[in-house]
Each structure stands twice: as C-alpha cells, then as structure tokens.
Amino acid sequence: MVKKYTFLIIILISTLLLSGCKEEDIDFAGLNLSIVGEDGEDVTGEILFSKDGESIEDTGPRAEFNQLPTGSYELKVEHKDYESIYKTIDLYEETTKTITLERKNNDEEYTEKKKEKTEQESIKQDIISVGDTIEIEELKQDQKAIIALAPLDFIKDNKLDKTAQDLTTKMIDKEIGFGRLVTAKEYEFKEEKEFFVPELVKMSDDKNTLQANMVGRGKNIYVFSDNRMDLSLAKVDKLVAEFDNNIYPSLTELFGNPPDVDNNQRVMVLLTEFDKQLTSGFFNPEDVHNIEGSNYHDLVYLNLAAGDENNLYAALARQFQHLLFHKNKVEAERRTKDCWLDTEVAKLAEKITGYSEYSLFISYLKDYYGIELIQEFVKSSQPPIEVIKEFSGLDFKQIYLNWITANVSNLGSKTDNPIYNYKPFDLDSKPVMIEVDGDYQKDLAIKDGGAEYIKLQGQKSDIQLSIDSQSDKLGIVKMIKDKE
Secondary structure, eight states: OOOOOTTTEEEEEEEEEETHHHHOOSEEEEEEEEEEESSSSSSOOOEEEEEEEEEEEEEESSEEEEEEEEEEEEEEEEEEEEEEEEEEEEEEEEEEEEEOBOOOOOOHHHHHHHHHHHHHHHHHEEEEEOOOOOEEEEEEEEEEHHHHHHHHOOOOHHHHHHHHHHHHHHHHTTTHHHHHHHHSOOOOTTTTEEEEGGGGGOOOOOOOOEEEEEEOOOOOOEEEEEETOOOHHHHHHHHHHHIIIIHHHHHHHHOOOOOOTTTSOEEEEEEEESSSSTOOOOOOOOSSSSSTOOHHHHEEETTTTTHHHHHHHHHHHHHHHHHHHHHHHHHHHHOOOOOOHHHHHHHHHHHHTSSOOOHHHHHHHHHOOHHHHHHHHHHHSSSSHHHHHHSSSSOOOHHHHHHHHHHHHHHOOSSEEEEEEEESSSOOSSSOOOEESSSEEEEEEOTOOOOEEEEEEOOSSSEEEEEEEESSSEEEEEEEEEEO
C-alpha cells in the first residue's frame, strides 16, 4: 500500500536493460529509417549502418534494413549540404526512426542559433498529471539524466496565511484598520513593557505574556529584550546600526514605509528565545491592528537561540519585509492567498541586504524581469500570479518551469541561453541531487515552492518514473548529458 501525504511525491524508478530479456526473445530485428532536414523536408543522404566491423550502405530519404541480428549498431548519415550525423542504435525489436539533419552554414548568427537550439533540445519541459509515467529512452552508458520534479499547486492554505487573509478581508471591508495612536509612545532606556506572545514565540513555560526592557534605540528602531535573557548591549548596538544603516533604508526604498501604528516612526524588535529553536524570527499580523491580544506596535520577534549575529540580521530583514508585505497587501486591498510568495520576497530581502545569496526562485524573477516586477506585485490589488503573467507575457507555470530548468542547467552544464540562467551571478549553493544507479523507490516530500532533483546514471537502458502525488499537476524538467 502506498502512503500519501500532503505535497508528497512518490517515485519509482525502474531500469529496463535492453540487453536482457528482449535479446533472448528476439534474434533478428528490422529498422525503418527516414532522413529529413530541420523543416521536415526529405533528404537523400548517404547511409552507413555497421556492427562488429561489417556494414550495410544505402541511400535515403527512406531505407529499410530487415532480418538483422539484434544488438547495438553504429549509424552514419552524410549529405554535402548538411552536417553529418553519428548515432548508436540499439536494435532488439522492429524499430522505426527519423533522423534529422541540420543544414551547413558558416554564418555566425546561424551558428549561435544552432547552438541555442541544441541546448534547448537537450533540456525538455513538461507538465504531467498524477499517475503519468515519465520515460527516458535509451539512456546510454556514457550518459546521465538530471530530472527535476516540482508540484505546481501554488496556492496552499495554512494557519498563518489564513490569519493574514482574515485580517486583510476585515480591513478591506472596513471592520478593522491600522489606525494610529494619537500620542506617540516613546520609551526610555531600561523601561519595562509587557508583551503578548503568540504560540510560535512562547517558551516552554507556556505563558501568554512576558516582560521586557528597552535596551536599544535608533532612528528607526526600538529594541526590547526579554527580562529572562542575559544580553550584551554591544550586540544590541550592532543590531540597531544594521537596521538603521542597511535593512530599513534598503527595504523601504523598494517596498515603502511601515504602517507606524504606534506613531513613533520606529519598528519595535522583541528579542527572546523561542520554544522552537529552528525558527529564527516571527511577524504576527495581528500586532499592527487594534484588536484583542494585539501588542499594537510595528513589531517583529527575533529568536536569540537561532544562530550568530549574521543570522539575527538576516532574520530581522525577513521579518521586517513580512511587515511591509502585509501593509502593502492591506492598502492594496488584495484578497488573494499569497503567503508562499511573501516568504519568497522575504528571502529576497536577505539577499538585498547582503546576508544571504540563497533565494532561488525570487532571484530568478528579479534577475530576469527586474526588481520592478517584484515591486509591482507586492503593491498590486491583483493576485501576484496574475501580475507576473501580465508583466512577463508568460503563464506563471511556464515561468516556474523555466526557473527549474535554470537550476537543472546549473547542475549539469551551464548554457548561454538567458531563459535557462541566472543572469548576473552563479549559484553559490546548488540544489542537492539524489543520485540513482539501478532500481530505486523513495517517498519525496517537496516543500511548497520547491523541487526535487534526481540524477540517473545511464546503463544502456530505458528509464521509467512512476509518479503518485496529491498535487494535481507536476512540473517536469529532463536534461540528458554526456558524463564528464
């Protein structure tokens, strides 16, 4: 029985050796061959078909070879106006093949187009349905295949997204608003304040509130520290400087200012330790609305237990971006669920502020279409996917497949085709591949907005991948390359 989980892709890879059972059943086979040019026109080429030192000659555009001993044959096709072609054909049953010749041309532009066409032909994209089988024919012993699989269900429902969406809807319907305190609330050094803490931020004592002191202030930031923490003020000063000099100006220039609900022109940062140590930070959209259980501040939470200073700065950049994203969404009256894209833009915030290079998909969008696209969908009232489609002229799923293809290209042999590349930089951190050599079965849990990459070693074999998933559609990218 096959277990199914949300966003789970179950993959069975089986190797069908051509030199195995079929060779025992079939001693002789035939080949029907057609020779055509790039536009499909018949080409009368010279054909040489050979095996074990013996050869058969014929002339196209059609040729039939009957009652041949089964095995591997070398095919050579020549024509004075076309590039010669050499190909290995494994013949174990009646086979029909069409060979396409490319016209000779010394023109530089033609040569470049030919190179680009060859690159594109070595990388294939497809969208498949659940239950479909992916096949790779005749993966030779000196070849490898890289295959990427990605769910294409982009709108996922989760608790955080639902909270943000409910608040957005209520604001659009004028039930609640950002509002603003009439009198600005200013804080003195070491002044104590009580905070409500959401579930994700709670420590193991399970309290709903905590006491914190103001330990740092800058032009755009207040820093409060949980009273239970032993925190160096030098560390706080560095955090203030990073926010004032880098994070705040870099992100507000692109995405606008925070709502400033507490009317003091500062973002509040609460430093504590989360019960979930791997969670580096948190933004609660309820905190910028005057509702029950809200702190009613431009507030983000940072986890002191989640790494070094650079991790703390990166977490602050991400959470501040979440605050700006929510503010822009509410002001634009955008009702769509887009938490997954909010997360992508938060990764971009890390990259913009210099704390990380790892923000793959959103970097691809920025590098290929420009930062203006990101700004437009963040501030638009329309669903981001529709904004991206209108801006680029491509269906979003096609753009997503192009991104996966860029990753596959970087994993294999980088091409010069800009569609399949990150233009201004090389990937410092490449996706991890599962390497497969032989029969293989594994459950693959792919995160939202992610992909799984598989490398298959050629064994002079056909490859079949059987797919089962709770995603209705899966994006597939296949690249066949010679082994280095």
